[in-house]
Amino acid sequence: MMMDSLIAAGLRLAEALRAENEALASLDLGRAASLADHKIQASDAFAAAFAAAVKLGAKAEGPARKTTAELTTRLESLGAENRRLLERAIGIQSRVIETIAGAAIPRSVPNGYGAYGQRTVPKQAPALALARRA
Numbered sequence: 004m005m006m007d008s009l010i011a012a013g014l015r016l017a018e019a020l021r022a023e024n025e026a027l028a029s030l031d032l033g034r035a036a037s038l039a040d041h042k043i044q045a046s047d048a049f050a051a052a053f054a055a056a057v058k059l060g061a062k063a064e065g066p067a068r069k070t071t072a073e074l075t076t077r078l079e080s081l082g083a084e085n086r087r088l089l090e091r092a093i094g095i096q097s098r099v100i101e102t103i104a105g106a107a108i109p110r111s112v113p114n115g116y117g118a119y120g121q122r123t124v125p126k127q128a129p130a131l132a133l134a135r136r137a
Contacts, residue, residue: 005052005061006071012045012052013074019045020081027088035092 019042026035055061063071 005056005059006063006067009049009052009056009061010067010070010074012049013071013078016042016045016049017074017077017081020078020085024081024084024088027085027092030092030095032092032096 019038023035023038023042026032026038
């Protein structure tokens with residue numbers, strides 16, 4: 004019974020990771036963001052089921068043993084892919100922000116000499132933060 008709960012929670016987590024990975028792979032970051040709460044809930048449920056199974060000393064036996072081994076491999080694979088895709092998405096977003104910030108820097112006056120022959124200091128763009136809510 005305890006192993007059934009753990010397997011169900013693991014399958015729910017696997018599905019949440021699969022859906023988010025699909026969105027991230029297609030760079031549908033809005034959809035990926037909308038799936039984050041579902042992934043967190045599935046992860047929390049899996050962690051709670053795992054902790055309960057450990058506390059009660061539940062062990063996978065018979066057909067559940069094979070199922071849990073396969074599910075473990077699947078979750079490891081989906082988790083690694085999720086991490087890779089999230090890192091890629093963060094890198095892309097960082098480049099977009101850098102491009103926007105770079106465009107915001109005033110370029111109308113070239114660097115040169117100012118009053119009294121001193122070099123002018125290049126102007127820096129003000130701090131910029133972007134946020135998007137789905």
